Amino acid sequence: MSRAPSVTDLRALPAxxxxxxxADLVDANGHLNVRHHxxxxxxxxxxxxxxxxxxxxxxxxxxxxxxDLEHHVRYLAEARLGERLSVRHRxxxxxxxxxxxxxxxxxxxxxxxxxxxxxxxxxxxxxxxxPVDHTAEEAAVLDARLAADRALGWDAGLxxxxxxxxxxx
Numbered sequence: 001m002s003r004a005p006s007v008t009d010l011r012a013l014p015a016x017x018x019x020x021x022x023a024d025l026v027d028a029n030g031h032l033n034v035r036h037h038x039x040x041x042x043x044x045x046x047x048x049x050x051x052x053x054x055x056x057x058x059x060x061x062x063x064x065x066x067x068d069l070e071h072h073v074r075y076l077a078e079a080r081l082g083e084r085l086s087v088r089h090r091x092x093x094x095x096x097x098x099x100x101x102x103x104x105x106x107x108x109x110x111x112x113x114x115x116x117x118x119x120x121x122x123x124x125x126x127x128x129x130x131p132v133d134h135t136a137e138e139a140a141v142l143d144a145r146l147a148a149d150r151a152l153g154w155d156a157g158l159x160x161x162x163x164x165x166x167x168x169x
Contacts, residue, residue: 013088017044032079041117044087083109
């Protein structure tokens with residue numbers, strides 16, 4: 001398992017989502033509860049995909065969208081009441097149907113990575129509920145983002161337990 005990237009490195013990625021730790025998100029330990037870490041990563045994921053063109057309108061029109069298959073969460077630092085948070089994403093790999101990405105929850109108030117959510121997600125036809133290939137247009141957008149993210153020059157901080165399987169013949 002490699003270390004999470006630094007906050008300085010992560011600021012090279014656009015923030016998909018920003019928020020503040022409010023009282024309803026804090027648990028008896030006085031920090032952001034684990035379920036809210038995951039919820040913030042999830043909420044930011046919708047914004048990340050919309051920024052890539054996977055908007056609600058496109059999903060409805062094309063009748064396909066991503067279904068997450070696996071998650072690996074790492075809790076790295078506290079986030080406490082009133083602190084400002086941002087979520088940033090890095091695309092790690094893709095196949096014709098699947099993506100491997102990492103979501104980073106950054107505590108902008110303390111300059112710490114609060115948590116990471118590593119994800120493998122699959123493009124699925126919403127009518128048949130079966131995997132489908134990305135369209136040529138989607139593949140081009142994903143490839144452009146993948147190339148940009150690979151050019152960052154820093155390690156993505158992967159867990160080592162998730163990855164994409166090669167396509168079956």
